[in-house]
Amino acid sequence: MLKLKNLAWLALLLPGIVQAQVSEFELDNGLKLIVKEDHRAPVVVSQIWYKVGSSYEYNGITGISHVLEHMMFKGTENLEPNEFSQIIARNGGEQNAFTGRDYTAYFQKLHKDRLEVSFKHEADRMRNLIIEPAELLKERDVVAEERRMRTEDNPQSLLREHFNAAAFMSSPYDHPIIGWMSDIQHYEADDLREWYQMWYAPNNATVVVAGDVEPKAVLELAKQYFGPLKPEIIAELKPRVEVAQRGIREIKVKAPAELPYLMMGWKVPGVTTVAEKNSWEPYALEVLAGILDGGNSARFAKELVREQQVATSIGAGNSLFSRLKDLFLVAGTPANGKTVDDLEVAVREQLERLKQTPVSSEELDRVKAQVVAETVYEKDSVFYQAMQIGMLETIGLDWMVGEQYVDNIKAVTAEQVQAVANKYFVDDSLTIAELVPLPLDGSRPVSNAGDAHVR
Amino acid sequence: MFARFFVFFFTLLSAGLSWAGPEIQHWTTDNKARVYFVPAPELPMVDISVVFDAGAARDAEQPGKAKMTAAMLDEGTDSMNADDIASAFANVGAKFGASSERDMAVFSLRTLTEKQAFEQAIDTYTKVLSKPAFPQSAFDRIQQTLLTGLQAENQSPQAIATRSFYENLYDQHPYSVMPAGNADSVQQLTPADLQAFYDRYYVSSNAVVVIVGALDRKQAEAVASRLTSGLATGKPAETLPEVKPMQQSQLINKSFPSTQTTIVMGQTGISRDDPDYFPLYVGNHILGGSGLVSQLSDELREKRGLTYGVYSYFKPMQQKGPYQFALQTRNEKAQEALTVLKNTLKKFIETGPTEAELTAAKQNITGGFALRVDSNSKIADYLAMIGFYDLPLDYLDSFNDKVEAVTVADIKQAFERRVNAETMLTVLVGGETTETE
Numbered sequence: 001m002l003k004l005k006n007l008a009w010l011a012l013l014l015p016g017i018v019q020a021q022v023s024e025f026e027l028d029n030g031l032k033l034i035v036k037e038d039h040r041a042p043v044v045v046s047q048i049w050y051k052v053g054s055s056y057e058y059n060g061i062t063g064i065s066h067v068l069e070h071m072m073f074k075g076t077e078n079l080e081p082n083e084f085s086q087i088i089a090r091n092g093g094e095q096n097a098f099t100g101r102d103y104t105a106y107f108q109k110l111h112k113d114r115l116e117v118s119f120k121h122e123a124d125r126m127r128n129l130i131i132e133p134a135e136l137l138k139e140r141d142v143v144a145e146e147r148r149m150r151t152e153d154n155p156q157s158l159l160r161e162h163f164n165a166a167a168f169m170s171s172p173y174d175h176p177i178i179g180w181m182s183d184i185q186h187y188e189a190d191d192l193r194e195w196y197q198m199w200y201a202p203n204n205a206t207v208v209v210a211g212d213v214e215p216k217a218v219l220e221l222a223k224q225y226f227g228p229l230k231p232e233i234i235a236e237l238k239p240r241v242e243v244a245q246r247g248i249r250e251i252k253v254k255a256p257a258e259l260p261y262l263m264m265g266w267k268v269p270g271v272t273t274v275a276e277k278n279s280w281e282p283y284a285l286e287v288l289a290g291i292l293d294g295g296n297s298a299r300f301a302k303e304l305v306r307e308q309q310v311a312t313s314i315g316a317g318n319s320l321f322s323r324l325k326d327l328f329l330v331a332g333t334p335a336n337g338k339t340v341d342d343l344e345v346a347v348r349e350q351l352e353r354l355k356q357t358p359v360s361s362e363e364l365d366r367v368k369a370q371v372v373a374e375t376v377y378e379k380d381s382v383f384y385q386a387m388q389i390g391m392l393e394t395i396g397l398d399w400m401v402g403e404q405y406v407d408n409i410k411a412v413t414a415e416q417v418q419a420v421a422n423k424y425f426v427d428d429s430l431t432i433a434e435l436v437p438l439p440l441d442g443s444r445p446v447s448n449a450g451d452a453h454v455r
Numbered sequence: 456m457f458a459r460f461f462v463f464f465f466t467l468l469s470a471g472l473s474w475a476g477p478e479i480q481h482w483t484t485d486n487k488a489r490v491y492f493v494p495a496p497e498l499p500m501v502d503i504s505v506v507f508d509a510g511a512a513r514d515a516e517q518p519g520k521a522k523m524t525a526a527m528l529d530e531g532t533d534s535m536n537a538d539d540i541a542s543a544f545a546n547v548g549a550k551f552g553a554s555s556e557r558d559m560a561v562f563s564l565r566t567l568t569e570k571q572a573f574e575q576a577i578d579t580y581t582k583v584l585s586k587p588a589f590p591q592s593a594f595d596r597i598q599q600t601l602l603t604g605l606q607a608e609n610q611s612p613q614a615i616a617t618r619s620f621y622e623n624l625y626d627q628h629p630y631s632v633m634p635a636g637n638a639d640s641v642q643q644l645t646p647a648d649l650q651a652f653y654d655r656y657y658v659s660s661n662a663v664v665v666i667v668g669a670l671d672r673k674q675a676e677a678v679a680s681r682l683t684s685g686l687a688t689g690k691p692a693e694t695l696p697e698v699k700p701m702q703q704s705q706l707i708n709k710s711f712p713s714t715q716t717t718i719v720m721g722q723t724g725i726s727r728d729d730p731d732y733f734p735l736y737v738g739n740h741i742l743g744g745s746g747l748v749s750q751l752s753d754e755l756r757e758k759r760g761l762t763y764g765v766y767s768y769f770k771p772m773q774q775k776g777p778y779q780f781a782l783q784t785r786n787e788k789a790q791e792a793l794t795v796l797k798n799t800l801k802k803f804i805e806t807g808p809t810e811a812e813l814t815a816a817k818q819n820i821t822g823g824f825a826l827r828v829d830s831n832s833k834i835a836d837y838l839a840m841i842g843f844y845d846l847p848l849d850y851l852d853s854f855n856d857k858v859e860a861v862t863v864a865d866i867k868q869a870f871e872r873r874v875n876a877e878t879m880l881t882v883l884v885g886g887e888t889t890e891t892e
Contacts, residue, residue, distance in 0.1 A: 040829070041828070043825050043826055043829045082753070085746075086748050089745060089815065091818070092822015093826075094826060109826050111822060138757075139760065140760075141761070142763055145761070145762050145783065145784060153612060256712040258606040259610065294545065296529070296541035296551075297544070297545040302538055305596075312603045313600075333603065336603055362546075369545075369546060369547060369572075371548075372548060373548025373549070373572070376499060376500050377565060380500070380832055381830055382830070437610075
């Protein structure tokens with residue numbers, strides 16, 4: 001009774017709202033500026049994206065992009081440590097930064113009249129950062145605490161870290177964004193200065209501004225503050241292509257925990273890594289992820305959680321936008337009385353079905369309806385809109401790829417979903433990790449012993 | 456030179472920042488549900504929340520009951536099973552959510568306003584709210600899910616610390632109960648318990664309806680009436696008992712196999728209608744509520760590298776919510792961090808903030824006002840708070856003025872009267888903490 005017969009109404013809805021007002025500029029020094037207008041509220045989001053992240057790093061300095069992100073708040077030739085944050089706060093702003101595998105980004109949310117504050121100080125710290133050894137020592141401790149909080153004391157994060165290290169051999173996606181503890185505790189000021197020199201330059205950055213602004217005025221402001229900055233010669237990245245996987249990889253990770261956990265990952269192409277003739281494949285994988293895990297009516301929730309009751313929670317995720325070849329992930333917690341093996345069998349049955357039988361038109365329509373609706377919902381967040389643009393540009397794609405997302409999803413057929421299921425969900429490219437809970441009786445954890453060696 | 460220029464820049468512009476908040480429309484339905492509406496025609500979507508005074512504070516002797524009731528609403532109605540409900544929302548791209556804390560049980564819907572999608576989403580949402588059936592098979596499964604959630608808590612030092620903090624801070628008060636309940640209680644719940652809880656608290660006179668989106672007033676009135684039409688009028692929830700303040704300090708150590716110690720410290724704080732709200736809010740903003748620029752962050756993170764993040768906040772509730780401080784640090788530094796935390800608080804109570812600190816805090820809070828209401832979802836959250844706690848409709852409009860009116864003396868007096876550094880409940884969960892005590 002509650003099924004929609006077709007998507008005609010959704011097609012009618014689209015024009016008019018997806019046409020975003022986006023302006024794109026490039027300064028003489030190579031800085032890219034993208035402005036997206038959204039005049040609903042008198043606010044502006046300013047983000048600056050650098051093409052550097054943990055996938056640019058090599059062993060011994062893992063996590064250096066992230067600690068450099070921390071040091072960016074520690075003073076310049078013009079500002080004292082932490083003064084950047086104080087200035088933004090005084091101007092009624094919110095600000096922070098984040099580091100990923102493929103990017104490092106800084107942002108401020110401000111009243112629209114305050115964009116100048118952001119530009120002035122972002123331009124300053126792009127070229128004039130000071131790395132004080134004493135500040136670095138403290139910040140190493142802060143990042144070590146961050147790592148303990150996020151990873152060491154979180155069994156699922158620990159599993160994920162070991163899982164990535166097993167799944168990737170020659171790809172820099174093998175190490176964590178935050179870095180290994182030993183590396184965190186041995187960065188020197190010169191390591192940071194060198195990393196900063198290599199990557200922090202106008203010709204390696206994209207500024208994204210979204211909100212209640214006029215593009216021309218933003219361009220003028222950008223010219224004023226970023227225009228005078230000198231470009232650098234940016235080193236060309238080595239390809240560091242992941243070697244072909246030759247057989248299933250299975251690991252177990254033991255950690256103090258109550259609940260077991262299962263992770264499975266298959267190597268899949270993304271938009272940047274797919275062969276041109278197969279450019280539809282990442283979108284078919286995206287739809288496949290929606291079939292399995294697009295909310296409460298998708299197959300995982302309906303069949304694994306509600307019918308078979310083999311999982312308490314389970315999710316699937318495709319890696320559409322990564323700079324390098326990445327994984328399609330399935331991860332979940334077995335239901336009470338079920339094992340990780342039971343859950344793995346159930347997941348494999350689901351994938352087998354996708355290989356054997358085309359998905360129904362109702363399911364396909366449902367995934368597409370959700371994607372269309374989501375593109376409307378996303379417009380409620382100015383920050384998210386800027387985020388999407390910055391991320392795409394920084395992994396080497398045009399921001400327009402984001403605008404074409406809905407069309408690419410709508411073009412996916414049931415046969416294509418079946419085809420990618422058969423092509424990519426094969427054991428030879430599969431990595432499986434199992435969290436094996438150790439007792440939580442307060443006895444000294446295994447990880448403490450390892451920790452002691454690196455202090 | 457650089458910095459000074461910007462101080463000037465700010466002064467120049469601060470007068471131009473008086474952007475009024477959204478205009479809130481308010482009415483009461485025929486069956487006594489209170490409605491709060493802000494039209495937002497820009498995007499073809501609407502956010503709706505129905506909030507009941509039906510959180511864990513109403514659990515009485517059955518911890519977990521409120522949360523499980525909320526979790527069961529989309530598991531089956533008199534005419535639809537869980538699969539039907541999930542499909543009905545998903546097929547039109549609508550998103551339904553249910554959550555339940557101590558005060559509120561919140562049911563939210565985000566849908567497109569395109570007619571076909573809107574009708575189907577609202578129809579399903581209405582059935583979920585007014586015709587839940589609490590089917591036994593779904594009940595059994597959700598019960599297991601809640602028990603697994605409780606197990607997951609046992610592997611999180613933060614969750615263990617928070618539970619211990621509430622249980623000891625509130626002792627016999629309803630707020631001592633964790634919304635997730637406990638294993639014994641959850642195991643003993645029955646569908647009949649949930650039905651009875653639903654019948655008592657899921658009534659229109661105990662409900663607030665929030666609507667933000669591309670509807671006009673007439674459409675919003677129709678939606679509000681339709682959503683609540685299937686609910687009994689009933690009675691508002693009883694007033695919760697007052698919270699008794701702690702009489703003496705208490706220190707709780709819990710051993711846990713983690714590399715860090717989680718520290719949660721605090722005492723009872725304020726209710727939503729507390730006359731000291733603004734001085735305490737602005738004062739705490741300076742002490743530990745403003746992220747990287749707070750005094751606590753400066754002392755613990757910037758100066759000493761002891762933690763990734765430290766914060767303090769007042770959680771205003773129907774009755775006095777907690778005033779809470781929290782951080783994580785490596786086990787061997789737990790005592791040092793706790794000492795710095797306490798000393799910073801003591802100094803703040805004794806001396807209050809400086810004029811410069813207060814000015815900076817006001818600039819941050821009032822200058823950031825537009826950011827707090829720049830999306831439909833944020834406005835909807837504010838409406839839920841205003842409606843549930845019965846705050847004045849001009850709460851947002853007058854917010855900046857009330858912040859501006861706070862003086863250093865107000866903050867100092869309010870902290871002296873209301874915050875007692877000598878009677879703190881402190882919970883430590885971590886590795887070697889017990890050995891060093």
